[in-house]
Each structure stands twice: as structure tokens, then as C-alpha cells.
Amino acid sequence: MTTTETPYLLGSEPEELRRLEEQAAALAPATRAILALAGIRPGMRVLDLGTGAGDVAFEVARLVGPSGSVVGIDQSSKALRWAAGRCAEQGLTNVSFVHDDLHEMRPAGEVDAVVGRLVLLYAPDPAAVLRKYAGYVRPGGVVVSMEYEMSVAGLLPPTPFSERVAFWITESFRRSGLDPGLGARLGTVFAEAGLAGATVLGLQGYSAPGTLTGSRMAAGVLRTLLPVLTRTGLATTEDVGIETLGQRFFDEQVETGRMFRPPTLVGAWARVGES
Ligand SMILES: C[S@@+](CC[C@H](N)C(=O)[O-])C[C@H]1O[C@@H](n2cnc3c(N)ncnc32)[C@H](O)[C@@H]1O
Numbered sequence: 001m002t003t004t005e006t007p008y009l010l011g012s013e014p015e016e017l018r019r020l021e022e023q024a025a026a027l028a029p030a031t032r033a034i035l036a037l038a039g040i041r042p043g044m045r046v047l048d049l050g051t052g053a054g055d056v057a058f059e060v061a062r063l064v065g066p067s068g069s070v071v072g073i074d075q076s077s078k079a080l081r082w083a084a085g086r087c088a089e090q091g092l093t094n095v096s097f098v099h100d101d102l103h104e105m106r107p108a109g110e111v112d113a114v115v116g117r118l119v120l121l122y123a124p125d126p127a128a129v130l131r132k133y134a135g136y137v138r139p140g141g142v143v144v145s146m147e148y149e150m151s152v153a154g155l156l157p158p159t160p161f162s163e164r165v166a167f168w169i170t171e172s173f174r175r176s177g178l179d180p181g182l183g184a185r186l187g188t189v190f191a192e193a194g195l196a197g198a199t200v201l202g203l204q205g206y207s208a209p210g211t212l213t214g215s216r217m218a219a220g221v222l223r224t225l226l227p228v229l230t231r232t233g234l235a236t237t238e239d240v241g242i243e244t245l246g247q248r249f250f251d252e253q254v255e256t257g258r259m260f261r262p263p264t265l266v267g268a269w270a271r272v273g274e275s
Pocket of ligand 1 (some may be wrong): 008010020024046049050051052053054055056057073074075076100101102103116118119122124224
């Protein structure tokens with residue numbers, strides 16, 4: 001286990017962990033579909049990379065059932081305490097957590113699957129992370145990654161305000177050296193990791209005017225990214241007006257009668273070769 005925590009763009013304060021939970025609720029149908037299509041089944045032993053508030057680990061725990069198990073790994077002790085509390089509340093007994101950096105951790109033994117959602121984005125070399133963890137998957141087991149393609153997110157069709165909000169979000173990631181389009185590139189990343197022929201599939205919902213998904217997603221992530229926006233000169237705190245941004249986004253969607261399209265969750269999975 002590492003003694004220092006890796007600097008991580010979004011941090012792990014309670015507000016951010018609550019945002020992850022809310023985002024996870026919106027992503028749950030797509031996540032369940034991807035995990036099931038990838039072949040996560042009862043009895044499997046699974047690692048969840050960058051487990052955060054624990055939501056993917058909990059989805060996997062339900063799929064693998066009491067005869068299977070999930071280990072959630074995260075570099076944030078705050079996130080893991082949060083996740084462990086939620087795990088107990090949900091009565092899940094087949095989930096455990098390990099506090100470590102993905103680049104340092106040495107799993108205890110072979111597993112049937114490795115999964116990770118919205119975590120490769122933060123790795124300087126995502127293919128190296130996949131290659132490393134594929135090495136712990138038994139032959140015939142599966143590696144699953146889910147990452148965002150952010151460029152599609154916003155009102156349909158965009159308004160100047162929704163376009164500005166979408167730009168602030170994607171550009172904050174870019175200016176932090178992170179790729180907001182990683183999801184679309186997952187097939188290439190898998191191939192670089194020696195996992196050729198991955199299945200790659202994008203999924204997302206659409207939210208009607210009067211629902212809260214768009215406004216809460218936009219305001220939630222911008223609140224966390226606000227220091228990046230101001231530090232990199234993308235916008236001032238006055239430009240963003242974070243306290244009212246969610247309401248303004250909600251009103252704009254209602255007044256223009258437009259649908260909100262969230263970022264696409266791209267799932268990619270590949271079997272580890274049987275030699
Ligand atoms: C955006 S959150 C996603 C959480 C969760 N997978 C989900 O989809 O809800 C990314 C998580 O990855 C963790 N993380 C980022 N880099 C990491 C690293 N190098 N080692 C371990 N955890 C890392 C962060 O601490 C954070 O909890």
C-alpha cells in the first residue's frame with residue numbers, strides 16, 4: 001500500500017463523492033448492460049480499478065453473487081471509507097477494498113475479470129495499466145473498461161449557453177492533460193495493451209426537459225472543476241456563476257424544449273488469451 005495519495009484532478013471531498021454517486025445512478029443501466037455483455041457472471045473474482053464511491057464494485061457484486069467476490073482499488077482513503085460505509089448499508093458481503101495506487105498495486109493472485117470505469121482517463125499511460133492488470137486475469141477471463149466520450153454531451157441541438165458549458169468541461173480536462181475523448185479511443189488502447197479485437201460499444205440515455213440529469217451533471221462537474229477553469233484562464237468564477245448554473249441550465253432546457261444528451265459511456269472488453 002502507498003503511504004502518499006496520488007494527485008488526482010477531481011479529489012475526494014464529500015461533495016465530489018456525492019457527485020460520483022449521482023453520476024453512477026445515471027450510468028447504472030449502461031454499466032449493467034456493458035458488464036453483462038462482457039460476461040461478468042456468478043462466481044467470478046473481479047478487481048474494480050479506481051472504485052471511488054464503490055458503485056461499479058456494487059454492480060459487479062450483484063452480478064457475481066455470493067459465490068463471487070470483488071476487490072475495489074483506489075488511491076483515496078476518503079473514497080474507500082465512503083465506499084465501505086455504503087457497502088455495509090447495502091448488505092453486500094462479497095466486496096472488499098484495497099487502498100493503493102493502480103501503478104503500484106500487486107494483486108494477491110489471479111482473477112477472472114478486471115473492470116474499471118472513468119479511471120483510465122487519469123492514467124498517464126492507460127494501455128500500460130490495462131496490460132499490467134490483464135497479466136493478473138486468468139486465461140479466458142475478461143478485461144472491461146468504461147470511459148466517456150465527452151464531446152457529444154449537451155443540449156440537442158446546442159444553445160450558445162449549453163455549448164459554453166460543454167466547452168468549459170471538455171477543455172478543463174484537456175488543459176489538465178487528460179483526454180475527454182478517451183472512450184472513443186478504447187479499442188486502440190486495448191490493442192496497444194496487447195488486447196486485440198476488443199468489442200467497443202457506446203451507450204447513453206437522453207433526458208427530457210424538466211428532468212434534472214443535465215443540470216445536475218453540468219453543475220456538479222463544473223463545481224469540482226472550478227479551480228481548473230479559473231487557474232487556466234478558461235473562465236472566471238463570475239463567468240461560471242456556479243451557485244445558479246444548475247438552475248440556469250435547467251431553465252434553458254425547459255424554455256427551449258430540448259433534450260439533454262449526456263456524455264457517451266463507451267464500454268470496451270476483451271478476453272485474455274488462452275495460451
Ligand atoms: C471519476 S472517479 C470514478 C469512480 C468509479 N469508478 C465510478 O465510475 O463511479 C475516479 C476514481 O479513480 C481513482 N484513481 C485515479 N487515479 C488512480 C490511481 N492512480 N490509483 C488508484 N486510484 C485512482 C480516484 O481516486 C477516483 O476515486
